[in-house]
Amino acid sequence: MPADLKSPFDVAVVMFTKRTGPLAAAVRSVYAQQFSGRVQILVGVDGPQGDRAALAALVREAPPTMVLTVVDPGYSTARSRGGLYAPEAGGALRTVLSFLANARRVAYLSEFGRYAPDHLDRLVRAIGDKAWAFTERWYADARSGQVICRDSWESVGPGKGVFAKSEGGFAAADTLIVDKLACHGALIAWSDADTQGRGEDHRFFRAIKALPHGSTGEPTVYTGIFLEGQHPFMLAQFRANGVMLERLMTLTPELKAEVDKAAAAQRDYATGIRDILSVKGVDFDFRRDR
Numbered sequence: 476m477p478a479d480l481k482s483p484f485d486v487a488v489v490m491f492t493k494r495t496g497p498l499a500a501a502v503r504s505v506y507a508q509q510f511s512g513r514v515q516i517l518v519g520v521d522g523p524q525g526d527r528a529a530l531a532a533l534v535r536e537a538p539p540t541m542v543l544t545v546v547d548p549g550y551s552t553a554r555s556r557g558g559l560y561a562p563e564a565g566g567a568l569r570t571v572l573s574f575l576a577n578a579r580r581v582a583y584l585s586e587f588g589r590y591a592p593d594h595l596d597r598l599v600r601a602i603g604d605k606a607w608a609f610t611e612r613w614y615a616d617a618r619s620g621q622v623i624c625r626d627s628w629e630s631v632g633p634g635k636g637v638f639a640k641s642e643g644g645f646a647a648a649d650t651l652i653v654d655k656l657a658c659h660g661a662l663i664a665w666s667d668a669d670t671q672g673r674g675e676d677h678r679f680f681r682a683i684k685a686l687p688h689g690s691t692g693e694p695t696v697y698t699g700i701f702l703e704g705q706h707p708f709m710l711a712q713f714r715a716n717g718v719m720l721e722r723l724m725t726l727t728p729e730l731k732a733e734v735d736k737a738a739a740a741q742r743d744y745a746t747g748i749r750d751i752l753s754v755k756g757v758d759f760d761f762r763r764d765r
């Protein structure tokens with residue numbers, strides 16, 4: 476553990492957990508970073524559940540240039556679990572921990588994600604003196620860790636991908652590093668979400684997208700997902716990128732029909748038969764030239 480905790484770290488990594496099983500692999504991917512600077516890792520515990528002994532063991536594993544700080548209020552800040560804030564994923568924790576971090580540059584990682592060894596090094600180089608930077612990502616099966624494919628349509632940055640038209644693009648939380656002083660006013664967006672407790676990552680991206688930014692141009696984060704919970708339109712995107720869904724999930728005849736229907740709607744949109752493709756109030760832009 477670094478002897479001087481009062482001096483700002485070179486970068487902080489903000490995480491939160493509702494459980495500790497997958498968290499260990501995520502934290503250890505930060506410990507394995509090929510990064511010469513000092514790193515503070517902040518883990519917020521979202522609720523009274525969780526294995527405190529496992530968290531304490533992770534604290535003891537920290538390399539000499541890193542420190543793991545556990546923030547455990549003993550309750551959840553998420554509305555769905557008795558708290559006051561809308562996001563299902565952590566309530567207000569990303570906002571609170573971003574402010575609490577003793578580092579100007581803050582990166583993010585979910586408990587189902589993991590970093591490639593050069594992730595932080597590349598991001599720090601990419602941000603330079605800009606307000607924020609992003610990397611690209613791989614999708615991985617949240618249960619097995621198996622890489623599914625590269626995300627070439629969703630979290631691909633400003634002006635690109637399926638959210639290019641509706642939101643000006645998108646970069647997911649796990650792919651970001653921000654200068655929290657330059658993005659200070661945007662940090663509260665992590666604590667806001669829709670009525671279902673989702674979308675805080677899109678709100679935060681919309682708040683920072685116009686600020687000066689950089690990009691690594693390479694995928695250096697593995698985002699764990701559960702394919703069973705994905706919308707048919709997103710499953711159609713996996714299939715369009717060569718993923719054999721049948722090998723990774725149970726594809727019922729009803730769900731297969733929905734995926735085929737979504738794929739057909741995307742093709743109609745791309746060829747101009749449809750002027751707009753909207754799902755649950757979000758306009759998707761599937762044109763390959765974006």
